[in-house]
Amino acid sequence: MIKVSDLSIPTLDDVNASNKKILLRIDINSPVDKKTGKLLDDSRIKAHAYTVKNLLERDNAIVILSHQGRPGDDDFISLQQHAELLSKHIGTNVEFIEDIIGPYAIEKVKKIEKGQIYLLENVRLVSEELIEAPPAQQAKTFLVRKLSPLFDIYVNDAFAAAHRSQPSLVGFPIVLPSAAGKVMEKEVSALAKIFNPEDSPKIFVLGGGKVSDTLKIIEHLSKNRVADRILTGGLVAELFAAAKGINLGKANMQVLESKGLLSLIPRARKLLLSGAPIEIPVDFITEKQNGEISEEPANNINGIIKDIGSTTIEIYSSFIKEAKVITMRGPMGIIEDERFRNGTKSLLKSAFESPGYVIIGGGHMISMVEKGIEINENKVHISTGGGALLLFLAGDKLPALEALHLSWVSKGGKS
Ligand SMILES: Nc1ncnc2c1ncn2[C@@H]1O[C@H](COP(=O)(O)OP(=O)(O)O)[C@@H](O)[C@H]1O
Numbered sequence: 001m002i003k004v005s006d007l008s009i010p011t012l013d014d015v016n017a018s019n020k021k022i023l024l025r026i027d028i029n030s031p032v033d034k035k036t037g038k039l040l041d042d043s044r045i046k047a048h049a050y051t052v053k054n055l056l057e058r059d060n061a062i063v064i065l066s067h068q069g070r071p072g073d074d075d076f077i078s079l080q081q082h083a084e085l086l087s088k089h090i091g092t093n094v095e096f097i098e099d100i101i102g103p104y105a106i107e108k109v110k111k112i113e114k115g116q117i118y119l120l121e122n123v124r125l126v127s128e129e130l131i132e133a134p135p136a137q138q139a140k141t142f143l144v145r146k147l148s149p150l151f152d153i154y155v156n157d158a159f160a161a162a163h164r165s166q167p168s169l170v171g172f173p174i175v176l177p178s179a180a181g182k183v184m185e186k187e188v189s190a191l192a193k194i195f196n197p198e199d200s201p202k203i204f205v206l207g208g209g210k211v212s213d214t215l216k217i218i219e220h221l222s223k224n225r226v227a228d229r230i231l232t233g234g235l236v237a238e239l240f241a242a243a244k245g246i247n248l249g250k251a252n253m254q255v256l257e258s259k260g261l262l263s264l265i266p267r268a269r270k271l272l273l274s275g276a277p278i279e280i281p282v283d284f285i286t287e288k289q290n291g292e293i294s295e296e297p298a299n300n301i302n303g304i305i306k307d308i309g310s311t312t313i314e315i316y317s318s319f320i321k322e323a324k325v326i327t328m329r330g331p332m333g334i335i336e337d338e339r340f341r342n343g344t345k346s347l348l349k350s351a352f353e354s355p356g357y358v359i360i361g362g363g364h365m366i367s368m369v370e371k372g373i374e375i376n377e378n379k380v381h382i383s384t385g386g387g388a389l390l391l392f393l394a395g396d397k398l399p400a401l402e403a404l405h406l407s408w409v410s411k412g413g414k415s
């Protein structure tokens with residue numbers, strides 16, 4: 001059992017997850033090369049392999065659910081590659097089932113035997129999965145009603161998606177005995193322990209492209225007075241620069257407009273005017289139409305912004321070196337292109353060299369932690385979560401954790 005504020009979260013030992021038919025929700029949503037469609041990183045796949053191996057050792061039959069990307073985005077692809085990588089990291093075959101709630105998947109699941117592992121297709125192909133709603137409502141979806149009768153136990157290991165109140169994350173605990181998987185257990189236990197409200201200054205380095213999510217997170221961090229300073233990068237920085245009235249140039253404003261982000265400017269401006277401790281870059285690395293790459297000051301931008309500049313790196317690094325806790329999520333630049341990784345790499349280096357405790361989160365961000373780099377576990381926590389990590393640290397109750405608590409209490413467990 002894990003206690004998180006007033007929630008009691010059951011673990012595998014609390015539901016006797018042995019010799020059963022297990023439905024396992026993991027989050028192996030990974031960075032994808034936009035040109036080739038190939039996975040760029042398998043950190044999350046490797047992390048969840050540990051939970052699958054643990055369930056295998058308990059003589060279970062395991063059917064895995066996960067998502068990849070969002071419909072309409074370049075990284076919304078099949079989970080076929082993920083099955084191959086899971087097989088590699090687990091050391092046994094994970095059979096990819098190119099179906100989710102159709103007759104083929106149902107028949108295969110009915111026949112599964114202990115020791116066998118299936119990975120169903122990208123769960124976001126089921127339209128219901130894109131709708132967020134309370135657990136009781138999600139329990140009535142086709143996804144939950146079609147799959148739940150086939151299983152004994154539901155295990156939620158998807159910490160990185162725990163902030164989504166979607167059917168595959170909050171619906172099953174209403175109808176099945178449920179528990180947190182090993183990744184979920186480790187993340188929640190570790191973060192609850194290391195994130196001491198007294199530790200200060202706490203610095204958040206927030207970049208990436210999920211601007212709407214990150215704006216909500218910054219509103220929560222600011223309201224709960226969790227962050228002493230918020231250093232922005234990526235598209236998040238561009239939103240706040242525009243909100244501050246900086247002229248980013250027509251091309252960059254068109255980028256923000258094409259992603260539907262201009263409507264967020266008033267909320268960003270309100271945060272700035274409220275005195276939220278938000279820093280924006282003073283210079284950027286840009287690329288012009290003719291392919292010329294240059295470093296430009298924020299008040300004289302001519303190219304398309306691709307990364308943060310050297311003066312910003314210097315200033316941000318000085319703040320990082322003074323911090324007691326540094327939390328980093330979302331890259332500073334378009335890291336799929338190796339020419340625009342310097343900002344992210346430089347700030348990661350500053351964080352690892354600083355005396356503070358470092359928490360790294362987000363699928364793209366953890367892919368930037370150099371493979372083989374010596375991580376001092378006493379001062380670095382590599383989280384599988386990004387948005388989920390930040391909302392948890394901001395003091396939010398994550399819907400997936402609340403659903404597990406509900407499942408435990410409703411089946412007579414002591415809260
Ligand atoms: N200046 C920028 N302009 C456009 N996209 C950016 C920029 N900086 C970063 N990105 C994009 O942000 C994406 C990662 O964002 P996000 O998913 O929020 O990070 P994480 O997976 O670490 O949580 C990457 O695909 C990257 O190309």
Ligand SMILES: O=C(OP(=O)(O)O)[C@H](O)COP(=O)(O)O
Binds near residue numbers: 210
């Ligand atoms: O990658 C994820 O979040 P992250 O980008 O905050 O790390 C999770 O898989 C959630 O994905 P979503 O933000 O498309 O729901």
